[in-house]
Amino acid sequence: MTDVIDLRSDTVTRPTDGMRRAMAAAEVGDDVYGEDPTINALEEEVADRFGREAAMLTPTGIMASQTLLAALCPRGSELICESNAHLVAYEVGAAALIAAVQFRTVDGDAGRLGAAAVEGALRPDGFPYTPLGMISVEETTNRGGGAFHGVDTLREIRTIADARGVPLHGDGARLFNAIVAGGGDERAYGQVLSAFSFCLSKGLGAPVGSVVVADADVIAEARLWRRRLGGAMRQAGVLAAAGRYALEHHVDRLADDHANARVLATRLAEAVPGSVDLRSVATNMVYVDTGAVPAAQVVEHARDKGVRVGAMGDHLLRLVTNLEVDADETRRAADVLVAALAV
């Protein structure tokens, strides 16, 4: 471990010693033959936790979402999602190229969709209107600052999806943050989302991996797409072992990340009024308005003091608490950032 306090993302974490031991000890086989016992165990455990028929390991969150879009969203159809969704902002055109679908984006609240906004985006059903293929939500929202819908809101959106005969897809890269923060339990999310994925490699601290969860026929189709995309792996049980370890040891501790995010946010809001809207801090992210100080200057100043943060705009920073940053380091980082904002 280094002395640097890295708050750029929860993806920067490195496997812990315990996780590395679990990886080294993993039993493996060729997963293209369905013979990797550790991957099989991970997929069965995950499906069971969410009360669903099947699950599939993918190398990344983007591949996880893209296999579901390709499997479920007809070519030439439209996918309703929030304007700042990861699908739209950061997947470099994958949905257009792979599933060949178009986005119908809706401005939401902190990256969240609401039933009224979704209703408002529905086109009439039938020729010559572009058909609706899917509604997609992000839980928690990345560019929305870690906010979550919660299962009650998702049920309202699912009702709309059901009425139009389309699936409700969940990009649950940080779904466990929402679960730990009180959005709903695993079974409830498993029921309300038609098909979804979550990342092992974000707050859960695994080096690689996401898991897709859905009905068995959807997972069978998603497996074809994973193969087409070059994501069918061989002795990847070493990675699944990291994922199983993360699910066993790193879920409850997400509450520590959330508490640390609140400490950071509170300290900044008190010391630099206007920098943080405390109401926007729901999980492990804090967005900071740097005011008159350029964000790049804060990034540089903080880096010189051993704290790494990310600029998300000319005057906007994102801080993401994670398992490599404990409560003491959080307080130290807050002091450094307060000083940097005052420069």
Ligand SMILES: Cc1ncc(COP(=O)(O)O)c(C=O)c1O
């Ligand atoms: C909301 C969301 N979805 C998907 C992804 C993509 O995950 P990956 O980088 O594993 O492809 C990310 C990554 O940060 C994300 O924040």
